[in-house]
Amino acid sequence: MWAHSWLAGHEAYDCMIPYLDTERFTWVFPDFRGYGRSSGLTGDCSITEMGSDIVDLADALEWQEFHLVGHSMGGQAAQWVSGQPGARDRLSSLVLLCAVPSRAFPLDEEGSRLFEAAIADSDARASVIAAVTGGRLGTGFVRHVNELSRRTADPAAMGSYLRTWTQEDVSDQVHGYERPVLVLTGQYDTVLTAEVAADQIVPQYTDVRSLVLEGAAHLAPMETPARTVALIVDHFLGGTEKASDG
Numbered sequence: 001m002w003a004h005s006w007l008a009g010h011e012a013y014d015c016m017i018p019y020l021d022t023e024r025f026t027w028v029f030p031d032f033r034g035y036g037r038s039s040g041l042t043g044d045c046s047i048t049e050m051g052s053d054i055v056d057l058a059d060a061l062e063w064q065e066f067h068l069v070g071h072s073m074g075g076q077a078a079q080w081v082s083g084q085p086g087a088r089d090r091l092s093s094l095v096l097l098c099a100v101p102s103r104a105f106p107l108d109e110e111g112s113r114l115f116e117a118a119i120a121d122s123d124a125r126a127s128v129i130a131a132v133t134g135g136r137l138g139t140g141f142v143r144h145v146n147e148l149s150r151r152t153a154d155p156a157a158m159g160s161y162l163r164t165w166t167q168e169d170v171s172d173q174v175h176g177y178e179r180p181v182l183v184l185t186g187q188y189d190t191v192l193t194a195e196v197a198a199d200q201i202v203p204q205y206t207d208v209r210s211l212v213l214e215g216a217a218h219l220a221p222m223e224t225p226a227r228t229v230a231l232i233v234d235h236f237l238g239g240t241e242k243a244s245d246g
Contacts, residue, residue, distance in 0.1 A: 001028045001066055003054060003074025005098075005219075006161055007129070007145065009036030009152035013221050019229040025067075025236065030057055032074070034157020045160035047170045050077035055087045065092045067236050071221065072192070073165045075099020079204065082181075083174035093180045094205075095232050098192050098218050101200035103171040104164075105192065112166070119158045122146055132218035134188040145219065174204050181208040182235040184228075188217035209239060 004010055010029035020027050031038040032050055043049050054077065058066055068091055070078025079102040081087050082094050107115060114131075117124035129145045183201055185194040194212055202208050211231060216223040234240055 001068050003070040003078050005072035008149040011152055016221050016225040016229050019226045021233050034154040036152045039154055045164055047077050047080050047168050051080040054081055065090050067093050069095040070099055071097045073100055076165055079174045080170045082177040088177045095182045097184045098186055098189055100165045102174045103169045104167055106166050119155050134217045178206050181205040183210045184213055186216040186218055186220050187212050187214050
């Protein structure tokens with residue numbers, strides 16, 4: 001199961017579909033409340049709610065065990081799930097992709113203004129998209145992601161989730177998970193860097209590997225889709241890729 005980022009709903013991962021291993025795995029890309037197919041669902045947009053919805057969906061699918069991938073904001077929710085006694089024993093493995101730390105990721109004053117403006121203003125949102133991808137992918141990429149975000153993310157929900165992943169600290173609830181964890185960071189991600197992951201995410205786990213996605217920044221599933229899928233599948237199958245210090 002895949003927990004998505006703040007910018008857009010599940011459609012942001014469509015470009016990975018040709019590379020998914022569908023013979024050995026069933027892939028599910030749900031939308032958090034206020035996004036895509038869940039745009040009509042309201043709630044408090046908290047980490048607890050996001051994580052509980054993930055577990056409830058696994059229950060509805062009658063999955064006794066499942067792998068969980070959490071991207072960016074979804075990675076914070078995935079960490080919470082890994083710490084819950086009723087859920088962690090069902091997680092076969094965990095992948096944290098460019099993940100927000102469980103303790104949240106406060107923005108500085110300038111960053112806060114930009115991300116707040118991006119909720120309603122397409123130019124500001126374009127600036128955010130360019131910033132989190134290192135300004136490397138051109139106007140066409142930025143335009144595509146901007147339109148995807150506009151179409152799949154409710155502004156009110158985005159505002160609530162922004163406060164959640166920048167302010168809500170659930171780190172005291174993340175403990176006890178002993179199965180394999182893969183922490184992936186983008187080579188060009190200047191915000192949620194390998195150093196941030198090493199300091200704030202990796203120490204929560206005992207069986208953990210860290211890898212840097214070469215050629216990617218924060219939106220790795222769209223920047224390097226085939227490589228992202230390959231590393232995740234490798235992890236599901238036991239993990240042969242060697243760890244990287246970034």
